[in-house]
Amino acid sequence: MKQRAKLYLWLFAVNLFISAFTFGGGYLVVPMVRRYFVWKKQYFSEDELMSMAAVSQSSPGAIAINLSALAGYHVAGFTGVLISCIAAILPPLFILSIVSAFYEMFITNAIVAAVLKGMEAGVAALMIDLVVDMCAMIMKEQSIFLSAMIPLAFLGNFVLHINAVYILIACCLFCIGKTLWNRKKEDA
Amino acid sequence: MNIIITLFWTFLKIGLFSIGGGYAIIPLIREQVVNHLGWISSKMFTDIITISQMTPGPLAVNTSTFVGLQVAGIAGAVTATVGCVLCGVLISLFLYRFFQKHGDSRYVFEVLKGLKSASLGLIISAAATIIMLAFWGTETLKAEQIFSLLNRTALLIFCIVLFVLRKWKLNPILIMTASGAAGLLFYL
Known part of the structure; x- marks a missing residue:
C-alpha cells in the first residue's frame, strides 16, 4: 500500500517536472521520459519507449x-494514466493563468526573450542527442526497409510538407504489403 | 453552463482531428475559435500562439488553456484542455493495448516496427524545424543566407550542450536551466 502511494507520488512529481520544462513543443517529452522512466527507474526499455512514441504520434x-499517459499506464495502469495526465496539464494551466493577466508585458519582455532564445539551442541539442541514439537502435535491426523509412518519412514531412497522418498511413500499408509478400514467398 | 459545454465540445473536436501534433493543430483551432465561434479576435489569436510557444508544455494544451481562460476563466481553461487531450489519450491507450495484445501476430509486429521508423523520421523533422529556428530564426532559409543569418551564439550553446550530453548524459531539466541561463548571459 505504501509502495503504491510512493509510486503514484513519484509519477505525479515526475510528470509535473517534465511538463514544466517542456519548452519548444511537446517533443522534448521523449528525452525526458527516457531519462526518468528508462534510465533512472528502468520501468521499460528504450525500444518500448520507441513503440510508445510511435503510438503517441499515430494518435490525435x-x-x-x-x-x-502511456508511460503512466505502463507503470501504474489506468490510475497511472489519470495521475500522469493531471500532472502534465497542471503546469501549463498554472503558468498561463498568471501570464494571461499581463501577457503584453510578457511578450515584450527582454529577459524572457533572452532565456527562451538560449533554451532554443538547448532543445535542439537534446533532440539531436535523442535522435542519434534512436537511429542507432533502428540500424541495429539491419533491415534496409526499416532504415530507409527514417529518411523517407523525414523528407516527406520536412521537405515535401506531407501531413504526418499520410506518412504514417503509407508506412502501415507498406508494412502490411511487405509482410504479405514475404508470406507468399515462404509458402511457395 | 452552456458556454462550458460548447467549449468542451469544440476542443474535443479539435483534439480528435489534430493528428501529427504541434503546429498542425493551429489552423484548426483558428478556424473554430476565431472564424466560426468568434470567441476571440484574430490579433488575440496570434498573441496566444506566441505565448504558447514561450511557455512550457505542448502547444495544443497551451493554446486550448489560453482560449478557455479568455472565454470562461479557470473553469473554461480546464474544460478546453481536458476536451483537447481526451480523445488522444484514449486512442493512444487503445492502440498501445492493441499492439501489446496482438504483438505475436506477424502483421501487427511488422506494422509497429515500421511505425517506429516512420515516427523517428517525423521526430527528426520536428528537430530540424527546431534547429532552423534556433540557428537562423526562420523556417524558410535561402542558400545565400546560411552564413549571414547564422546565430553563432546559438551554435556555440548547441555544440557545448550536445558535447556535454553525449559525454555525461546529463539531466534534460538541468540542460534546459543551464541553456536558459546562457541565453540570459549572452543575449541580454
Whole structure:
C-alpha cells in the first residue's frame, strides 16, 4: 500500500517536472521520459519507449500528453494514466493563468526573450542527442526497409510538407504489403 | 453552463482531428475559435500562439488553456484542455493495448516496427524545424543566407550542450536551466 502511494507520488512529481520544462513543443517529452522512466527507474526499455512514441504520434492530440499517459499506464495502469495526465496539464494551466493577466508585458519582455532564445539551442541539442541514439537502435535491426523509412518519412514531412497522418498511413500499408509478400514467398 | 459545454465540445473536436501534433493543430483551432465561434479576435489569436510557444508544455494544451481562460476563466481553461487531450489519450491507450495484445501476430509486429521508423523520421523533422529556428530564426532559409543569418551564439550553446550530453548524459531539466541561463548571459 505504501509502495503504491510512493509510486503514484513519484509519477505525479515526475510528470509535473517534465511538463514544466517542456519548452519548444511537446517533443522534448521523449528525452525526458527516457531519462526518468528508462534510465533512472528502468520501468521499460528504450525500444518500448520507441513503440510508445510511435503510438503517441499515430494518435490525435498532443504527443507529449499521449506519451505521458502511456508511460503512466505502463507503470501504474489506468490510475497511472489519470495521475500522469493531471500532472502534465497542471503546469501549463498554472503558468498561463498568471501570464494571461499581463501577457503584453510578457511578450515584450527582454529577459524572457533572452532565456527562451538560449533554451532554443538547448532543445535542439537534446533532440539531436535523442535522435542519434534512436537511429542507432533502428540500424541495429539491419533491415534496409526499416532504415530507409527514417529518411523517407523525414523528407516527406520536412521537405515535401506531407501531413504526418499520410506518412504514417503509407508506412502501415507498406508494412502490411511487405509482410504479405514475404508470406507468399515462404509458402511457395 | 452552456458556454462550458460548447467549449468542451469544440476542443474535443479539435483534439480528435489534430493528428501529427504541434503546429498542425493551429489552423484548426483558428478556424473554430476565431472564424466560426468568434470567441476571440484574430490579433488575440496570434498573441496566444506566441505565448504558447514561450511557455512550457505542448502547444495544443497551451493554446486550448489560453482560449478557455479568455472565454470562461479557470473553469473554461480546464474544460478546453481536458476536451483537447481526451480523445488522444484514449486512442493512444487503445492502440498501445492493441499492439501489446496482438504483438505475436506477424502483421501487427511488422506494422509497429515500421511505425517506429516512420515516427523517428517525423521526430527528426520536428528537430530540424527546431534547429532552423534556433540557428537562423526562420523556417524558410535561402542558400545565400546560411552564413549571414547564422546565430553563432546559438551554435556555440548547441555544440557545448550536445558535447556535454553525449559525454555525461546529463539531466534534460538541468540542460534546459543551464541553456536558459546562457541565453540570459549572452543575449541580454
